[in-house]
Amino acid sequence: MAVLLVLSAVAAIALYHLFLRYRSLARNIALAKSSGLPVVVTPWHVFSVFWLATYYIWIPLLQKLPASCKGLWLELLDPEWSYRLAHKPFEQLGADVFVVASPTRLTAFVADAEVVTQITTRRNDFPKPLEMYGRLDIYGKNLVTTEGSDWRMHRKLVAPSFGERNNELVFKETLHNTQSLLRLWTSPDTGADKTLNDAATDTMRWALYIISGAGFDVRVPWPHEENDEPGDEETRADSIFMSSKVPPGHKMNYRGALSELLHNIMWTMMGPPEYLTKSPFKIHRTVGTAVVEWGKYMDEIYQTKRKQVAEGHSAAGMDLFQALIRGSGILDEKQTAIQKSDLLGNAFVLMLAGHETTANALHFSLILLAMHWQSQKHLQDDVDKIIQGRPIEEWKYEEDFPKLFSCMPAAVMNETLRIIQPVINIPKSTAPSRPQQFTMGGQQYTMPGDTTIWLSAAIHRNPKYWGDPAHDSKSNGLRDADRFRPERWLVDAKPTEAFVDINYDDEELRGPSGEDTSSHLFKPVKGSYIPFSDGFRSCIGRRFAQVELLAAFAVFFSQYSVELAVDEWASDEEIERMLKGGKERKEIWQKAADRAQHLLRTKTASIITLQLRGCSIPIRVVKRGEERFMFDY
Numbered sequence: 001m002a003v004l005l006v007l008s009a010v011a012a013i014a015l016y017h018l019f020l021r022y023r024s025l026a027r028n029i030a031l032a033k034s035s036g037l038p039v040v041v042t043p044w045h046v047f048s049v050f051w052l053a054t055y056y057i058w059i060p061l062l063q064k065l066p067a068s069c070k071g072l073w074l075e076l077l078d079p080e081w082s083y084r085l086a087h088k089p090f091e092q093l094g095a096d097v098f099v100v101a102s103p104t105r106l107t108a109f110v111a112d113a114e115v116v117t118q119i120t121t122r123r124n125d126f127p128k129p130l131e132m133y134g135r136l137d138i139y140g141k142n143l144v145t146t147e148g149s150d151w152r153m154h155r156k157l158v159a160p161s162f163g164e165r166n167n168e169l170v171f172k173e174t175l176h177n178t179q180s181l182l183r184l185w186t187s188p189d190t191g192a193d194k195t196l197n198d199a200a201t202d203t204m205r206w207a208l209y210i211i212s213g214a215g216f217d218v219r220v221p222w223p224h225e226e227n228d229e230p231g232d233e234e235t236r237a238d239s240i241f242m243s244s245k246v247p248p249g250h251k252m253n254y255r256g257a258l259s260e261l262l263h264n265i266m267w268t269m270m271g272p273p274e275y276l277t278k279s280p281f282k283i284h285r286t287v288g289t290a291v292v293e294w295g296k297y298m299d300e301i302y303q304t305k306r307k308q309v310a311e312g313h314s315a316a317g318m319d320l321f322q323a324l325i326r327g328s329g330i331l332d333e334k335q336t337a338i339q340k341s342d343l344l345g346n347a348f349v350l351m352l353a354g355h356e357t358t359a360n361a362l363h364f365s366l367i368l369l370a371m372h373w374q375s376q377k378h379l380q381d382d383v384d385k386i387i388q389g390r391p392i393e394e395w396k397y398e399e400d401f402p403k404l405f406s407c408m409p410a411a412v413m414n415e416t417l418r419i420i421q422p423v424i425n426i427p428k429s430t431a432p433s434r435p436q437q438f439t440m441g442g443q444q445y446t447m448p449g450d451t452t453i454w455l456s457a458a459i460h461r462n463p464k465y466w467g468d469p470a471h472d473s474k475s476n477g478l479r480d481a482d483r484f485r486p487e488r489w490l491v492d493a494k495p496t497e498a499f500v501d502i503n504y505d506d507e508e509l510r511g512p513s514g515e516d517t518s519s520h521l522f523k524p525v526k527g528s529y530i531p532f533s534d535g536f537r538s539c540i541g542r543r544f545a546q547v548e549l550l551a552a553f554a555v556f557f558s559q560y561s562v563e564l565a566v567d568e569w570a571s572d573e574e575i576e577r578m579l580k581g582g583k584e585r586k587e588i589w590q591k592a593a594d595r596a597q598h599l600l601r602t603k604t605a606s607i608i609t610l611q612l613r614g615c616s617i618p619i620r621v622v623k624r625g626e627e628r629f630m631f632d633y
């Protein structure tokens, strides 16, 4: 009897709970429909912590449902669909903005340029959903994780360092580190077969060393150059040196601490580092230690810089930390709103934002160029025309960067960031009970209040803005919008209206905004190309990243080519015996290209940025003229 009572009580509670959920779902559906946009219903909220942590277990099970139950709702349960399905769901629904209703939350997806522009320019109507950025606050609030007047304070603190005058330093630092990267990749002791199985780790190192060097005047030697004499550019009295060995008082080295932290950053949500380091799970202990270790490194840098500023030293270039300290007024006696944690918070996100994104962009560019050797050849021709055999020491930012920015190097960069956008969904929101009107194609719509809005990477593959049917692939049925074809950027631009910049009410917020174009090249419809977001909250490091990538391309492709490794299908001797440019070689190459395509499509996922997860696409770096798979026909 008692058992029965308990059971029926439990059942009643469960039913009541279901009823509540159903009621809130019904309410959310009605709210979503009031927008005038198409609505998709999902049984739960995809971007909840539980689902994000476990969806890969459930989705294969749900896929076993009978076909009649499946549909778009199931495809949209994959948090990564924006990249994988790209524009398909929008086409299925016949609209470039739609709303997903779940029992707990409304989520809107946007792939329309006109709407993107309204959202990115109406900063107060469509604020960033700050609760999503909590992980980036470990060391303190910063300009990525704040809104409103807090954001203005942080942006003013950071923006002055990103002016044009510092890009020369970024250029130099990149030339230096790209040469080191190439020495690592082409030295005889890297591996007998020279196949690079983990290029992603090396490009991460490359980007970390550039942001450390150019942004913080922190010098880190490459492991294969640890015993070399530091060059001129590295021996300024104020520079901080970080060894690749673990220094006394530390448990991880500088690079290791940050890389462990970034790889496992989601675990930092579980609790403070003191707790994590005592967890029974090794992964928690590792990430806990990494948080502590990286905090110590940043604190050491902070103390050194603080002393330098106090003694009146000033670094030669864009020392972000010195600028932060000076700008904060923290050394003055008078009270300031800015605290040490604000400085550490900003230093951390600048390291992070300035590192993963560019590293991935370089890594994916290399893979895509290895898969598209005609474009690679075209890139090399353009680099040769600009560089004309001059030694790297003679390259100049003011002269060479504008040239690199107006032909294939920029086209390759633009196209990589279009096809594999590091930040696949840019989060925005509406505030509770503050619905927002917007227009699309001459019609009015209402975004309901308390909605999460994602500016979707799918916009980069929306045929309304991208793709020329004449270039749809005949061999594999890919639409032009879905293909890597850098040459699309080189067509003569149709005359477009004059560029109008956003109207900052305070010039100090600006940073590197402004027109980002070479006037005679293809100019995407405003709002349709957003790898760096757009408007007020667009990437402050855009120019920094562009300088890095173009300088790296110039160093790399003036001397080397990148090819897909084919070890899985044929040995070097076997390839050697096959006719150069012959059918047999082409077939082997095709296998590698198909596999690369498959992995790019299925094995990329974001933690913060989109990366290959749990697999790699092996490549080889070869001296120009020694290519095995650049077919000349």
Ligand code: HEM
Binding pocket: 128, 143, 144, 155, 211, 215, 349, 350, 353, 354, 355, 357, 358, 361, 417, 422, 423, 426, 427, 530, 531, 532, 533, 536, 537, 538, 539, 540, 541, 542, 544, 545
């Ligand atoms: C290819 C490289 C890069 C890409 C694709 C990229 C992309 C983006 C995107 C999409 C945003 C907006 C994020 C959001 O709204 O949540 C952003 C913001 C930001 N990025 Fe980048 N980024 C790159 C490189 C860099 C670099 C090199 C730095 C610094 C050295 C940097 C620093 C920042 C900062 C500080 C913000 C926040 C700006 C604000 O809210 O005021 N990024 N970036």
Ligand SMILES: *[C@@H]1O[C@H](CO)[C@@H](O)[C@H](O)[C@H]1NC(C)=O
Binding pocket: 405, 406, 407, 408, 410, 411, 414, 489, 490, 516, 517, 518, 519, 521, 522, 523, 524, 529
């Ligand atoms: C790269 O993209 C920008 C738009 O962000 C465009 O203005 C520029 O012309 C593009 N570069 C090239 C080489 O096409």
